[in-house]
Amino acid sequence: MRALLAGAAVVLRKELIDALRDRRTLLVVLLSSVAVGPLVLVLLSGLVAQIEERADQRVVVATGLEHAPTLRNYLERQSVEIREAPADHEAQLKRGRFGDPVLKVEPGFEAALARGEMPAVAIVSDSSNRRAEAGSGRLAQWLAGFASEQASLALALRGVPTALLRPIDVEHHDLASTRSRAAQFTGMLPFFVLMAVLYGALNAALDTTAGERERGSLEPLLTNPASPLALVLGKWGAVAALGMGVALLSVASFLPAQALIRSETLRSLFVFGPAEALAFLALLAPLAAALSALMMAVAIRSKSFKEAQASTTVVILAASLLPLVTLFEQGGEQPWYLWVPALAQATLMNRVLRGEPLGAVDIAQPLLLSALLAALCLAYLARRLRAAAVR
Amino acid sequence: MIRVEGLRKVFAAPGSPWRRARPVPVVAVDAVDFHAADGRVTGLLGPNGAGKTTTLRIVAGLITPDAGRVTVDGRDALREPAAALARLGVLGDGRGLYPRLTARENIAYYAALHGLSRAAAAARTEALADALDLRALLDRRTEGFSQGERMKTALARALVHDPPNIVLDEPTNGLDVPATRSLREVLRHLASPAGGGKCIVLSSHVMQEVERLCDEVVVVARGRTVASGSVAALCERTGEADFEDAFVRLVYDGAERAA
Numbered sequence: 001m002r003a004l005l006a007g008a009a010v011v012l013r014k015e016l017i018d019a020l021r022d023r024r025t026l027l028v029v030l031l032s033s034v035a036v037g038p039l040v041l042v043l044l045s046g047l048v049a050q051i052e053e054r055a056d057q058r059v060v061v062a063t064g065l066e067h068a069p070t071l072r073n074y075l076e077r078q079s080v081e082i083r084e085a086p087a088d089h090e091a092q093l094k095r096g097r098f099g100d101p102v103l104k105v106e107p108g109f110e111a112a113l114a115r116g117e118m119p120a121v122a123i124v125s126d127s128s129n130r131r132a133e134a135g136s137g138r139l140a141q142w143l144a145g146f147a148s149e150q151a152s153l154a155l156a157l158r159g160v161p162t163a164l165l166r167p168i169d170v171e172h173h174d175l176a177s178t179r180s181r182a183a184q185f186t187g188m189l190p191f192f193v194l195m196a197v198l199y200g201a202l203n204a205a206l207d208t209t210a211g212e213r214e215r216g217s218l219e220p221l222l223t224n225p226a227s228p229l230a231l232v233l234g235k236w237g238a239v240a241a242l243g244m245g246v247a248l249l250s251v252a253s254f255l256p257a258q259a260l261i262r263s264e265t266l267r268s269l270f271v272f273g274p275a276e277a278l279a280f281l282a283l284l285a286p287l288a289a290a291l292s293a294l295m296m297a298v299a300i301r302s303k304s305f306k307e308a309q310a311s312t313t314v315v316i317l318a319a320s321l322l323p324l325v326t327l328f329e330q331g332g333e334q335p336w337y338l339w340v341p342a343l344a345q346a347t348l349m350n351r352v353l354r355g356e357p358l359g360a361v362d363i364a365q366p367l368l369l370s371a372l373l374a375a376l377c378l379a380y381l382a383r384r385l386r387a388a389a390v391r
Numbered sequence: 392m393i394r395v396e397g398l399r400k401v402f403a404a405p406g407s408p409w410r411r412a413r414p415v416p417v418v419a420v421d422a423v424d425f426h427a428a429d430g431r432v433t434g435l436l437g438p439n440g441a442g443k444t445t446t447l448r449i450v451a452g453l454i455t456p457d458a459g460r461v462t463v464d465g466r467d468a469l470r471e472p473a474a475a476l477a478r479l480g481v482l483g484d485g486r487g488l489y490p491r492l493t494a495r496e497n498i499a500y501y502a503a504l505h506g507l508s509r510a511a512a513a514a515r516t517e518a519l520a521d522a523l524d525l526r527a528l529l530d531r532r533t534e535g536f537s538q539g540e541r542m543k544t545a546l547a548r549a550l551v552h553d554p555p556n557i558v559l560d561e562p563t564n565g566l567d568v569p570a571t572r573s574l575r576e577v578l579r580h581l582a583s584p585a586g587g588g589k590c591i592v593l594s595s596h597v598m599q600e601v602e603r604l605c606d607e608v609v610v611v612a613r614g615r616t617v618a619s620g621s622v623a624a625l626c627e628r629t630g631e632a633d634f635e636d637a638f639v640r641l642v643y644d645g646a647e648r649a650a
Contacts, residue, residue, distance in 0.1 A: 003473075003506075010503040014492075021491040216485030220545065223451045223481035224504040225473040389485070390453050 004233070007226030011234025012241075019204045019242055033199045034249045037192030038257030045261040050131065060139060061085045064105040070113060071105070071121075074146045090124060099131035101139050113150070186270055190349035191323055193250050193280060194342060197288045198316050200246025201239050205295035208235040209381075209388075210308030213300075218389040228385040232378055236293055243288035244281075251280045271355065279352045282363065283345045290341060290370035291319060293377035300381055300388050318342070326350070338365050341373060392590050393433075393450060393556055398423040398459035399614075400445055419445040420456070421614035427607070429555070430588035432578060434595055434605035438642060442614040443594035444484055447560045450592070451481040463556055477505065480554035482562055486545035488533040494544045495529045498551050505552040512551065519547040523577060539570035546577075557581065559593040563600055575604050582606075598635050612642040 020026065058078070063085040065072050075082060085102045092098035104122040112119035121143065125136040152162045212218040221231065254272050261270065295312050302308035323346030325337070337347045344366040348358060399421055404414035420442040427433035435443045448454045450461050452472045461468040461475075468475040488497050495516060502512030520526045523543045528536070533544060542562070550557065559578075563571045578593070580586040595601050601608055602622055609619040618625060618641045622634055631637040 006506070007504060010500070014489075014496075014500045014503075017496075018489055018491050212487070215487035215490075217487030217489060219453060219483050219485035220481065220487070220501075220549065221504075222453055223476060223479070223483065223549075224501060225476040225506075226504045227473070386453060390448055 004227060004230045007230030008234035008237065011226070011231050012237040015204065015208055015235055015238035016241065019207065019238065022203070022207075025203045029199050029203070029246060030249070033192070033196035033246060034253050037189065037196070037250060038253050038260070040188070040192070041186070041254070041257055042260045057135075059083060059100065060103055060142070061089070061100040062103040062105065063089070064107065064109075065103070067107045068105045068109040068113070068121075070110060070150075071146055074149060075142060078142060078145070080142065093124065093126045093129055093132055096126075096129050096131075099129070099135070101125035101132050101136035103139060103143075116154075186272075186353050187326075187350060189254065189272075189353065190346040191320070193247060193284060193349070194287075194323060194346060195320055196250035197243045197247045197284055198291060198319055201243030201288060201292045202295060202312065202316070204239040204242045205292055206299050206305055206308045206312065208239060209296050209299040210302040211305050213302075213388055214304045218385070222386060222389050227382075229378075229382040232296075232381045232385060236289075236296060236374075236378060236381075239292040239296060240289040243292050244285050247284045247288055248281060251277050251284070272353070276352050279358060280349055283348050283352075283366070286367045286370035287341060287345050290373040290377075291315070293374040293381070297377035297380050297384075300384055303391075322346070338362065339369065341366065341369060344369070392429050392464055393425075393427040393558075393592055394460075394462045395423060395425050395446070395450065396460045398446060398449060398456050398461070400442075400449060400454060400456045418614055420449070422616065423459075423611060423614065424616050425609040425619060427556075427590050427592045429590045430582055430584065431606040432582050432591045432593065432604055433607045433609060434593055434601040435609050435611055436595060436598075436601045436605075436638065437611035439596060441611045443596075443611055444560055446611070447481075447558055447592070447594055448483065450558055451479065451483060452476055453483070477552065478555055480549040480552070480557045482542075482546055482549045482557075482559045484560050486541065488536070488541060488544055488548075490534040491532060493530050493532050494525065494536075494547075497533060497544060498548045501548045502551045507552060515551050515553065516547070519550060522580070523547050524573065538565045539567065542566060542570065542574070546574075553587070554589075555587070556590045557592070559591070561595060562593055563595070563597065571600075578604060598638060602634050610638065610641050617641050 058080045059082075060075055060080050061083045065082060072082065086092065086098070089098055089102045093102070102124040104124055106120065109119045109121070123136055123139055123143075125132045127133055148165065151165055155162055155165065212221065222228065255274075255277060258270060258272060295315055298311050298315055299308035302311055319342040322340060322343040325343055326333070326347065333347060338344045348362055348366070351358060351362075400419050402417045402419055404417055423442065423446050425433065425435070435446065437443050445454065449456045449459075450463075450468065452468055452475065455469065463475040464478050466475045466478065488494075489500070492500070498516050498519070499509075499512050502515065507515065516529070520529055523546060525543055525547055528540055528544065533541070536544065542565075546559075546562075557578075562574060562578075566574065578591055581589045582591050593605075606621065607619065608622055608625060610617045610625070618628065620628070625641065626632065626634055626637045629637040629640045631640060
């Protein structure tokens with residue numbers, strides 16, 4: 001047992017040094033997996049901020065409003081700023097150049113209104129233009145307000161109680177906590193940290209298995225007195241450590257990224273402090289260990305690095321696509337999610353982001369599963385190493 | 392001292408699960424016996440595909456034989472592989488180095504795997520650097536090494552724990568004349584009393600190589616030991632003056648007898 005651990009420690013040290021000397025690969029991994037997550041978060045927050053800004057603006061862009069002084073008066077009483085629409089606003093809206101819906105009033109509106117003839121007004125927008133769509137809801141509300149005021153006035157003149165117009169009173173109760181609302185935007189975070197873990201471990205996993213075969217260095221390595229299990233344990237330790245290291249960097253990079261979030265609401269909603277980071281790491285560390293072992297077990301079957309890259313793509317694809325199951329499933333979180341590696345971690349990370357507490361069982365279940373997967377893969381590797389060396 | 396008795400290894404030919412007919416298994420080693428004494432260079436000589444590499448891989452513990460026994464200084468290589476490997480230095484068919492590590496680090500890695508202390512490993516590296524003329528290479532990364540430089544580094548790595556038994560598989564493959572000569576000198580020195588009187592086993596298919604270097608020759612053909620003895624004894628036995636003629640006769644006659 002002591003010889004086993006001593007041998008594993010020697011291998012671990014060498015593999016770490018070897019992997020850390022591969023500067024170019026490290027740089028690519030750091031850029032692609034550590035920097036991209038926060039970058040996307042910041043960009044997304046910019047978009048959200050823009051939409052929010054527009055929703056808060058009390059501006060109506062109109063054409064022909066001179067035909068409707070009553071409506072204009074109502075809008076001005078709502079402290080809405082009125083702007084004249086450019087002549088080619090339809091073309092601009094279509095091309096996404098113009099970010100506001102346009103209120104269109106036909107001549108003769110005022111007279112028709114006075115006669116009770118239901119004059120038409122139009123909201124001109126383009127449903128593929130996201131910025132304009134955000135404003136058209138607000139505009140419709142103002143117009144409904146105007147209509148209901150007109151109706152109330154007409155009824156009041158005839159001595160009818162206005163409650164007849166609104167026989168029921170609708171109240172809106174939003175059950176979402178502020179954090180669960182933020183999770184709508186931050187739901188892709190787990191995806192990025194999972195990718196970081198995978199790409200952090202990938203290169204070392206291939207280099208320590210298929211790479212050794214390709215170089216012809218596995219055969220002499222096995223003529224050392226260290227047992228194959230010791231070699232496998234050491235290699236796996238190094239690969240898993242790299243995966244966890246990149247996971248740590250990736251998770252830590254979201255801490256400063258928060259300060260860069262432009263949307264005020266999103267910033268106040270997105271709570272990602274040291275406690276959340278720790279919970280993420282507690283979930284990711286066992287997964288990194290298990291996926292490292294899995295990728296190594298797949299790669300040891302390949303004679304060359306290139307061949308191994310092709311076969312591990314399947315693992316990477318599965319691990320990165322599984323969390324997307326949550327997007328397609330409309331019925332909410334399913335119990336079986338926690339029995340699938342990667343999907344379990346993504347589900348639990350989303351819970352952390354929503355501010356829900358993690359139970360001991362929730363953590364233990366994927367942990368056990370990861371341990372089992374890792375043990376199976378390591379046993380396979382140790383059994384397979386000799387045959388791989390000489391063939 | 393290395394003793395090999397009645398070695399046999401059959402490889403199941405890689406079959407496809409889609410095909411019904413199972414491919415015929417390949418008998419790589421049928422019946423190989425030899426005894427390599429300390430202080431002598433023993434050469435396994437045989438044509439390509441005779442089973443030399445498989446035999447040496449079995450000695451190095453890389454392949455488990457179907458039958459037979461291998462002992463290294465009296466330790467059974469199958470029952471106590473770690474004890475046998477500790478007394479064995481192997482320069483096998485694969486001699487890949489780690490390109491991102493320096494030659495010194497490559498050697499130190501194997502020293503650590505053999506359980507050597509850092510000080511002992513450093514001292515051994517120095518001694519080997521002198522013996523193998525490695526000093527200029529020690530602190531360079533092995534990335535751009537030439538064949539000869541690679542071979543020297545791999546040999547130093549295999550000898551770092553100062554093993555009393557050394558196994559080399561086609562050590563002169565890919566080496567130029569000066570490199571071959573210097574390797575020959577090193578091996579001669581290692582077998583001599585001054586070099587520690589090691590037991591050296593090497594395989595080769597190059598006649599001149601074996602003739603010049605080996606004290607004892609084991610001729611292997613079709614997975615069997617056909618004959619063994621010194622070059623002179625083998626020539627005498629076949630009645631040929633030239634060693635090459637003797638070798639051809641040994642292998643050819645064996646084939647006739649087997650047929």
